[in-house]
Amino acid sequence: MLANQLTKDNIDKRDKQQDTNTKMNTYNETEALKEYVNLIQDKLLPNLILKARRNDPVKYKFADGVEKRVLKEWICxxxxxxxxxxxxxxxxxxxxxxxxxxxxxxxxxxxxxEASVYNKLGRHESYSYLYYRGENFLVLELVKGITLYNALNKGVRINESVIEDIDYAIRYAIQKGLNPYDIHAKNIIIQPNTNRKAVIVDVSDFKKEGTCTKWIDFKKVYYKFYRTTLYRYPVKMPMALLYVIRKAYRIYKTQNKRRRINGASL
Structure with a gap:
């Protein structure tokens, strides 16, 4: 009886300690988030100049005289x-x-x-988590690892489990009433040599209508070409080559779309 009581007391103490730790972690995270948002608004945004480009990544630079100071604290x-x-x-x-x-x-x-999509997804192992929405920025959970795009560049072997992970992530998003769109090698992060699932890190187009075949096309190339070549004999693919492949794919999809439209109008 005494042994049982001691065990129960120990469990109660452990549970109380876990509750205390959870509250402390939540408090520390909340305080860190406040400090982080203040740094963004006071230090980063006033010194950052962005330039959007059509069908190409955004370019950025810093205001005159502050680049070195900003880059001491921030990494792109x-x-x-x-x-x-x-x-x-x-x-x-x-x-x-x-x-x-x-x-x-x-x-x-x-x-x-995108903020609305993250709110629908909530906390899930296949996606990042939204902490805060600002006027022109989102604060998200950091997902460690490398993109599939960089994995190809570095010659890192892409296991079939990555394909299964992303298919699982897509099914989850569909269950939440979303339309997984624009899923490609630059938007997926993997952690080689770990058991963690691959993660989709860009959901900005998940409310678009229609069908996006980028992930379907990626899987076709993976099974028909990659598994029998680069998976068996990993080779580093130069960024210049990956860029050419990416551009050629865009041209192919654009021309294919035009052919379908022209065919439908005849």
Whole structure:
């Protein structure tokens, strides 16, 4: 009886300690997030100049005389067609995605839609997590690893489990009433040599209508070509070659779409 009581007391103490730790972690995360958002608004945004480009990644630069100072604290992790992503060297658990004003896209609407998508997805192992929405930026959970695009560049073997992970992520998004769109090698992060699932890190187009075949096309190439060649004998593919392949794919899809439209109009 005494042994049972001692065990129960130990369990109660452990549970209380876990509750305390959870509250402390939540408090620390909330305080860190406040500090992070302040840094974005006070230090990064006033010194950052973005330029949107049609069908090409956003270009960025810093105001005169501040580049070295800003880059001591911030690292650019990448750029897409709508935005650039930065990480602060102190707050490594977060990233900030900053949208560029564009004459081709309503980026404010795109930001709002992306925030809405993240809210629908919630916390899920296949996606990043939205912590905060600003006027022209989102604060997201950092997903560690490398993109499929960079994996091809570095000759990192892409296992079939990655394909299965992304198919699983797509099914989950569909269950949430979303339309997974624009899923490609630059939007997927993997962590080689770990058991963690591959993650989709860009959901900005998940409310678009229609069908996007990029992921379907990627899987066709994976099974028909990659598995029998580069998977068996990994080779580093130069960025210049990957760029040419990416451009050629875009041209092919554009011409194919025009042929379908012209055929339908005859």
């Amino acid at each position: 992790l990448g750029a897409g067609n709508y935005a650039v992503v930065f990480q602060h060297k102190k707050y490594k658990q977060f990233v900030v995605k900053i949208y560029a004003e564009s004459q081709w896209t309503n980026t404010k609407e795109t930001l709002e839609q």
